[in-house]
Amino acid sequence: MDHQLVVYNTLSRKKENFEPINSPFVGMYVCGPTVYGDGHLGHARPAITFDIIFRYLQFLDYKVRYVRNITDVGHLENDADEGEDKISKKARLDQLEPMEIAQYYSDRYHENMDQLNCLKPSIEPRASGHIIEQIEMIKKIIEVGLGYEVDGSVYFDVIKYSKTHEYGKLSGRVLEDLLSNTRDLDGQSEKRNPTDFALWKKAQPEHIMRWPSPWSDGFPGWHLECSAMSTKYLGEQFDIHGGGMDLLFPHHECEIAQSTACNGKESVKYWLHNNMITINGQKMGKSLGNFITLSDFFSGENKLLEQAYSPMTIRFFILQAHYRSTLDFSNEALQSAEKGLKRLMTAMDTIVNLKSSETSTSNIKELEKKCYDAMNDDFNSPILIAHLFEGVRIINSVNDGKESITAEDLTLLKKLFNDFAISILGLKNESLKNNNDLPDKLMEVILNLRQTAKTNKDYATSDKIRDELKNINIVIKDTKDGAVWSEEN
């Protein structure tokens, strides 16, 4: 089957046919978290967005190398020289080694990602493990004359770069505007121009995270790691670079400048950006302090939450909106997502026992095509989900005997749900049926019923329960502390 996938490229602001540089191989780099705090709902968005992109590309038989970094080198909180970085600050406050902070929060992040059923990236490089690569990159940039050193720090010369390249092409910014519109310069910058950005920063005495370099003991600038690590693992040119829209400027713009300066050519073919999750119409973010952590969602322990929401509810909620649209958080929206997901999952249980007939009242082939079309149109998961609900309607109608389906169509329908709901959208049934605790929980109910019967001296019933369980090799033994059960072979 030949499916033309179309993706929206931020660089061209258009949908483009997806054609890998070196098919069937696809390289995808996504900006990961800075690990100095618990992951919140906003972090789930890119993770899930690029998870379904990863899943779908693999489903289309591409060989995908998916790289998502962990930023464990603290970025400066502000551009002033005496700025402290986020990880160091947290470490100082908690009296821990910065790497303890980074380790703790990356573990938490991974746990959340597993809960959300996000596949692990192929490579998850850490910035701190690639200091050498970053230093080499700075050397190259200085070599080509686009980096300059001032007192142990190295900056990228944006003005000079823009003479031969278009700085601002990704975010649609014009350098002159940037220069005239930059906010207050916070004084004492060593930079030649306010638009220049740091490649290497000399560490102040109190700065704990530091590495040696030809220029000073310090740390790499905050855009450099992505350029260095994407080049290392995906090559000088690769297919997809993803991340949140808030990273568009300056982060990704600077990445382009660095990589281009270094490699002499554009490195990324398709730039993909997910939109923000909002709360009361405003972006949910760390700096605004209006975020709700993923763990809070799963436990329900947050003032803003009326109840707990399972990881799959969160996943489904996010997938019900297109990744390039903002998505507004509310309890009402999450509750309807929860119900919708349940309906979908119930139908997937129903389909297993569905009976086929001579004829079909629905066109499953066409439904399948619509599902492919939805995903091929820039990963339109909400449309895909709408089509899956059409499938749900069919399943329920057939189950009710109001519609019919042939054996062939039934097989196709099962495959459709398996492919699109499970493999591509990465949904999974969280119901008890797929829960390992189920036997224990069921036996508890049965043993309680039997105990009630015994208390009522209804020994016929209590014996019947014991005998019938014995028939399926479950043995009940009455002990002083109550009944226990075990499996006999």
Place this chain on the structure above:
RNA sequence: GGUUUCUUGGCCGAGCGGCUAGGCACCGGUCUGCAAAACCGUCUACUCCGGUUCGAAUCCGGAAGAAACCUCCA
């Protein structure tokens, strides 16, 4: 202030010039010991004002409102 984007029914959320998006909620019905589920049906839309067009939620112009980025943020 600059750049970019958005404004759809009770809520969420698709839509890219003509065809019911979908989910949740509501209402009516079928089914039902009760409850739930399921099924059928119904009802609420395209911020406003102009224009292009046989025809616009969809294209163009204007107005109002909102957001993101311009500083770390997914």
